[in-house]
Amino acid sequence: MKKKLKVLVLFDGISPTTVDQDFTKELKTKDWKTEADVMAALGSVGHTAEHLAIYDDVDLVRQKLETFAPDILFNLVEQFRNNPGFDQNIVSFFEMQGLAFTGCGSTGLTLCKHKGISKKILHYHGIHVPHFVVIPRGQRIARPKQLKFPILVKPVKEEASYGISQASFVDTDEPFRERVNFIHEKYNSDAIAEEYIDGRELYVSLIGNIRLTVLPIRELVFREVPPNEPKIAVRRGPRSAARHGYRGNVQTHLSSAYHRRLRAHRPAAGARQQGLFHRGEPKSNSRQR
Numbered sequence: 001m002k003k004k005l006k007v008l009v010l011f012d013g014i015s016p017t018t019v020d021q022d023f024t025k026e027l028k029t030k031d032w033k034t035e036a037d038v039m040a041a042l043g044s045v046g047h048t049a050e051h052l053a054i055y056d057d058v059d060l061v062r063q064k065l066e067t068f069a070p071d072i073l074f075n076l077v078e079q080f081r082n083n084p085g086f087d088q089n090i091v092s093f094f095e096m097q098g099l100a101f102t103g104c105g106s107t108g109l110t111l112c113k114h115k116g117i118s119k120k121i122l123h124y125h126g127i128h129v130p131h132f133v134v135i136p137r138g139q140r141i142a143r144p145k146q147l148k149f150p151i152l153v154k155p156v157k158e159e160a161s162y163g164i165s166q167a168s169f170v171d172t173d174e175p176f177r178e179r180v181n182f183i184h185e186k187y188n189s190d191a192i193a194e195e196y197i198d199g200r201e202l203y204v205s206l207i208g209n210i211r212l213t214v215l216p217i218r219e220l221v222f223r224e225v226p227p228n229e230p231k232i233a234v235r236r237g238p239r240s241a242a243r244h245g246y247r248g249n250v251q252t253h254l255s256s257a258y259h260r261r262l263r264a265h266r267p268a269a270g271a272r273q274q275g276l277f278h279r280g281e282p283k284s285n286s287r288q289r
Contacts, residue, residue: 004046008070010077011035013055019063023053038074049074056081058093065099073101084159088113113157115192132194137184141177143193150196152232153179155189161233163187169196169230196230 027036035051042049052064054077064070073094080086088109094101104112112118116134123129133144134156143151150171155163163183170176176193183191201222205215222231 004048005071006068007042007047007049007072007074008064008068009035009038009042009049009051009074010061011051011053012077012079013053014082016055016057017053017060019052019060019067021053023051027051035076038076042074054080054090058090061093071100073099075101075103084162085113085157113159115154115156119194130194130197132192134190134192135180135184136190137188141180143173143176147193148195150230151176151193152196152230153183153191153193155183155187156192157189158187163189164232165234166229166232168234169232198231201231201233 023032023035026032027039039049039051050064050068050070052060054060058080061073075091075094077090078084078087080090088106091101091103091109092106095106111121116132119129119132131147133147135141150169152164153168153170153176163186167175167179167182170179180191180193183189201220203218203220205218207213207215220233225231
C-alpha cells in the first residue's frame with residue numbers, strides 16, 4: 001500500500017494573506033477551479049492536504065512548514081505581488097530549503113520564461129519552431145526580410161496569452177511596427193515576432209524528471225472562427241486565459257496514427273527536455289501542420 005502523504009498546496013493570493021486564511025468560499029468559484037480540483041484529487045486518494053495562498057510574504061511558507069510539516073509541496077504559485085516574473089524565485093526558495101515540491105525547477109522556469117531562448121533550445125534538439133526575431137526595447141523596430149507575413153507579435157517573457165490579442169496578428173509592416181512599439185511601452189518588455197503557423201494546437205503533458213511519463217495528447221479545438229481569422233489564444237481575465245473563438249472542452253481523443261506521427265518528431269535520445277516544461281505544460285508551442 002502506498003504511503004499517504006501530508007501535502008501542502010500552494011497557490012497565488014490576489015491580496016495579502018495570512019498563514020491560516022480560509023479560502024473555502026473562493027475554492028467554490030469558477031476562477032479557483034484548478035486549486036479546488038487539486039485539493040479534491042489529493043483527498044480522494046487518501047492524502048492529507050492543506051492549502052496556503054502566497055501574495056507578498058514568503059515567510060508564510062516557513063510558518064506553515066512548522067505547523068503542518070508536509071511531506072511535499074504541490075506548487076501552483078505562478079506570481080509574487082501579482083508579478084508573474086517571480087515564479088522561478090519562489091521555486092528557488094524551495095530548492096534552497098531542500099524542500100520536495102512538484103513542478104519545474106528554477107533553472108527550467110528561467111529558461112522557458114524567455115520565448116526566444118526556449119525556441120533556440122528546442123531548435124538545437126531538432127524540434128521545429130517558427131522563424132522568429134526578438135526585438136529589444138530601445139532598438140530600432142524593423143522586420144528582418146527573412147521573416148515572412150503573417151506574423152504574431154507578443155511579449156517575450158509573458159505566458160498564458162498575456163499580451164496577445166487579435167491586434168497581435170499582423171500582415172504588413174506598419175501594424176508590425178505599431179504592435180512591437182505597443183509591447184515595448186505597454187508591457188515594458190522586449191517583443192518577439194514569429195511567423196504564424198495555421199495548424200492544429202496540441203498540448204503534451206509530461207510527469208517525471210529522468211524517466212518521463214507522457215500523458216495523452218490534448219488538442220485545443222477552435223470553433224466558430226471565421227476562415228479569414230487566425231486561430232490564436234487571447235487573454236480574457238486576470239486568473240485565466242481564454243481561447244478566442246472556440247467552444248467546448250479540449251479534445252483528448254486523437255487517432256493512433258496521429259500519435260505515431262508526433263512520436264516520429266521527438267528529439268534525439270539524451271536531450272534534456274524536462275527543463276523546458278512547467279507544471280506539465282510546454283511553455284513553447286510548435287503547431288503541427
